Amino acid sequence: MNVFGIGLPEMAVIAAIGLLVFGPKRLPELGKTLGRTLKGFQTASQDFEKEFRSAITTEESPAEAAVRPTPVLEQAAEAGQQSSLEALADAPAEGESTAA
Template identity: 40%
Template sequence: MKILGLGVPELVIILIVVLLIFGPKNLPKLGASLGKTVKSLREGMAFDKKDDEEEVVEVVEEEPEPAPAKTTAVKKVVKKKAE
């Protein structure tokens, strides 16, 4: 029996190493978090498939032409000298 190209002896060695690293108290927490991760990954992949099946309709509205720039008039002030 091969799982991901690994035989039973290799899987047993990997499980023993994991047990030594994390300890028996943390294995349930590790398994629960791994299960939640796999579940969310599957839900995310299913969500992507639903998006592909739905028809996407884009409404493109033409942008109005920008208003012409306002020109500001500059008044020239001339002061007469008092004679």
């Protein structure tokens, strides 16, 4: 068993030193506090990751926004196409003279 590069013998030594320093009554309390703190960090990390991923998926990239035309530009393009089509319809066909 190897956790954070610490093997079983090293963990036993650390536990023995903790038992001597804090005593048998405070050691379980410190373990609970440490466990709750680590669980809080883990929960906060998961929440942050979930929020970050949802922000990335819902937010469109700048390239997509640049490619998509705005409604005003679409309307102007349609109006421009209609006026140019009207101009073509009013223009004389090739070979016809404009003088009547």
